[in-house]
Amino acid sequence: MTSSYVPIYLGDEDLTQETRDLLSSLPSEKGWLVSQIYQFEGSWHTQGLVQGILNCQKNFKANDSDIILATTPKSGTTWLKALLFALIHRDKFPVSSKHPLLATNPHPLVPYLEADYRVSPDVDFSELPSPRLMQTHLQHHSLPVSIKNSSCKIVYCCRNPKDMFVSLWHFGKKLAPQEIADYPIEKSVEAFCQGKFIGGPFWDHVLEYWYESRKNPNKVLFVTYEELKKQTEVEVKRIANFIGCGFTAEKEVSEIVKLCSFESLSKLEVNRQGKLPNGIESNSYFRKGEIGGWRDTLSESLAEVIDRTTEEKFRGSGLKFSC
Numbered sequence: 001m002t003s004s005y006v007p008i009y010l011g012d013e014d015l016t017q018e019t020r021d022l023l024s025s026l027p028s029e030k031g032w033l034v035s036q037i038y039q040f041e042g043s044w045h046t047q048g049l050v051q052g053i054l055n056c057q058k059n060f061k062a063n064d065s066d067i068i069l070a071t072t073p074k075s076g077t078t079w080l081k082a083l084l085f086a087l088i089h090r091d092k093f094p095v096s097s098k099h100p101l102l103a104t105n106p107h108p109l110v111p112y113l114e115a116d117y118r119v120s121p122d123v124d125f126s127e128l129p130s131p132r133l134m135q136t137h138l139q140h141h142s143l144p145v146s147i148k149n150s151s152c153k154i155v156y157c158c159r160n161p162k163d164m165f166v167s168l169w170h171f172g173k174k175l176a177p178q179e180i181a182d183y184p185i186e187k188s189v190e191a192f193c194q195g196k197f198i199g200g201p202f203w204d205h206v207l208e209y210w211y212e213s214r215k216n217p218n219k220v221l222f223v224t225y226e227e228l229k230k231q232t233e234v235e236v237k238r239i240a241n242f243i244g245c246g247f248t249a250e251k252e253v254s255e256i257v258k259l260c261s262f263e264s265l266s267k268l269e270v271n272r273q274g275k276l277p278n279g280i281e282s283n284s285y286f287r288k289g290e291i292g293g294w295r296d297t298l299s300e301s302l303a304e305v306i307d308r309t310t311e312e313k314f315r316g317s318g319l320k321f322s323c
């Protein structure tokens with residue numbers, strides 16, 4: 001059994017026989033936050049997620065106009081969900097006191113593919129307004145074939161691994177204090193560097209999308225949390241052009257950037273109180289929203305362990321994180 005705090009879609013109830021058979025053949029380990037994780041197609045997942053991924057790979061049919069947000073967990077998913085939602089729907093929802101992001105957390109506004117397919121294998125996204133916007137944490141090679149073969153666009157966002165790790169560490173501490181206490185930070189860094197956590201290995205995830213974006217720049221846009229933070233308007237315009245909804249008015253850009261900023265979203269009642277449909281407290285997705293915040297949590301020696309892994313993994317790729 002997975003731990004009780006785990007969102008229902010990551011849990012291990014009602015798996016199909018096909019998934020049970022598959023799981024019994026997969027390498028498995030005690031997770032850092034959940035009791036058991038499984039290595040499927042090179043990446044680590046809970047039993048429930050493996051079921052969701054299989055359903056999604058079998059049943060999801062991408063439209064040419066779809067926009068897929070792909071991220072590693074804790075790398076700016078919430079921010080990009082808000083920005084992309086606001087960009088895509090800006091004609092229907094101009095920035096005003098009635099904007100949906102003022103009343104709804106960004107997560108329920110943008111479906112999370114493998115999680116939604118976990119809850120319901122025949123979930124229907126055909127009612128979503130076009131262009132449809134959906135999110136995934138899947139590695140590129142695990143995406144449903146139709147995402148790769150259609151003309152839909154993929155916006156990929158990652159973050160420097162030390163901040164990503166620290167963000168996940170604090171997220172876990174909030175969600176599962178006991179599991180974190182049982183799993184000291186040194187062990188978590190070790191597991192992280194071995195890639196053994198949901199969605200890991202981090203570096204393989206990033207590299208795959210990095211190479212895809214270079215091979216096919218009209219299909220995959222590579223964004224980093226750091227660049228988005230440092231020059232938000234420039235990056236938002238780049239994203240808007242990529243998804244085919246470029247701006248004419250500068251004012252529109254700055255209004256969307258302001259609406260989706262950490263400062264604005266984190267202050268809203270809807271993001272401070274209550275739980276999301278996945279059972280996680282809404283405020284868990286808003287902590288510090290900074291670059292380099294890892295310094296408050298990681299010792300120099302633990303930071304070096306992550307840096308060494310990054311150096312090894314990214315050698316020769318031309319990819320570097322500034323932090």
Ligand SMILES: Nc1ncnc2c1ncn2[C@@H]1O[C@H](COP(=O)(O)O)[C@@H](OP(=O)(O)O)[C@H]1O
Nearest residue numbers: 074075076077078079167261262286287288289
């Ligand atoms: N609008 C926003 N702008 C910048 N960072 C944001 C943001 N909304 C959430 N975040 C930060 O993004 C991280 C969560 O990532 P995800 O959305 O992928 O789960 C958290 O980082 P920290 O824990 O470092 O603060 C969170 O604070």
Ligand SMILES: C[C@]12CC[C@@H]3c4ccc(OS(=O)(=O)O)cc4CC[C@H]3[C@@H]1CC[C@@H]2O
Nearest residue numbers: 007031032033034035037073074196197198
């Ligand atoms: C999907 C999720 C972000 C990832 C969260 C997560 C990440 C790593 C974990 O560690 S390990 O047990 O695999 O070692 C566990 C979790 C559990 C919760 C996951 C989050 C639920 C909603 C977020 O988008």
